[in-house]
Amino acid sequence: MTRIKDALDAVAAAIIAQKDYLTALDAEIGDGDHGINMARGFRAAVEAVDEMDDTSKPGPVLHAIGKALIQNVGGAAGPLYGTGFVKASEVCDENTKLNIESCEKLLGAAIAGIERRGHAKKGDKTMLDVLIPIHDCFLPEHAEGKTLFEVLLDASHAAKEGVDYTKTIVARRGRATLVGERSIGHEDPGAVSSMVMYRALYNFLKK
Template sequence: MTRIKDALDAVAAAIIAQKDYLCSLDAKTGDGDHGLNMARGFSAVQDAVDEMADTTKPGPVLETIGQTLIENVGGAAGPLYGTGFLKAAKACDDDTAMNIKSFEKLLGAAIKGIQTRGRAEKGDKTMLDVLIPIHQCFLPENAEGKSLFAVLEEASRAAKAGVDYTKTIAAKKGRASLVGERSIGYEDPGAVSSMLMYRALYAFLKK
């Protein structure tokens, strides 16, 4: 089964293709290297997963992704994304499958890890302003009676709304917090890279 590996390749390709765009966003409020860091990280992730003997189980693949991002992505993004993937990996079990319940569980674990590592919340102008709205779409009270693909589509719209929201608020975390109110009007690069990753996964699953 290569589907997990194929999904990863789709996400990596999306990040690498948008490297310059992510750098241009980061240059407005940070040090302009988010795209380079993320592209380097996902290129290393592809190499690491290629070396795995078995990519049929999500837990080990997610663990490899997380560890590789921590080791290869500079700035805050590496530890934050890496922690998210590692926590998602730990949440995997024999019941993990391509369904709403598993998406909710893994996203919830990832977000909790990112919140703890980054000491951030929704509204701080970070990747959480995209990841939390995505996760909320999969909660039982919002997903009840809906198909997986209906929820995936809603979450895609929520991701874009989250990115748009970051334009309206001042950064409270990371290097962007140093420019404070002057960060208003610009999307958060981490929020954008989160949206790109999610939408690449959604586009892959729709095929």
């Protein structure tokens, strides 16, 4: 079993473990199904990757995860997360390794795809309010002189700050827009699931 497959298993396990919490968050300002949908999607992603003959290269694995999420996660999260994984897969090449440069490139491609698909930006109370701050930590102006694990730790803190930020703003995208000002004070479920995914990956890599 290759390391990238192990990483997927860790992320999937974290999402499944937080299914009820994510669903409860979504029930406050959305459809109340985010955790259920995400757990179903990551179970499908694990199955899809399990069926692959070769999981040693990140590009094909990320693409398989993305397609599984698009096909199995309901609501907006499936197309958005799925697009992110697919777009990240498209910038993988023989130089893609576990380093700061590759992390920045893959995250940047994923975010650009999510922005285009969801017509969203930072400050709209979405997953981007976590993903963009994570990505910023890997940019040269922030990462210069730091080790990969120092940057990964910075990004873990940035993810939590992003989730906290979503509590202070009005939702401008998705179902939560229907509750308007009442969305203030609530964490965005997509932002929280992004933090859960990132921190699961971070904790896996620390081992």
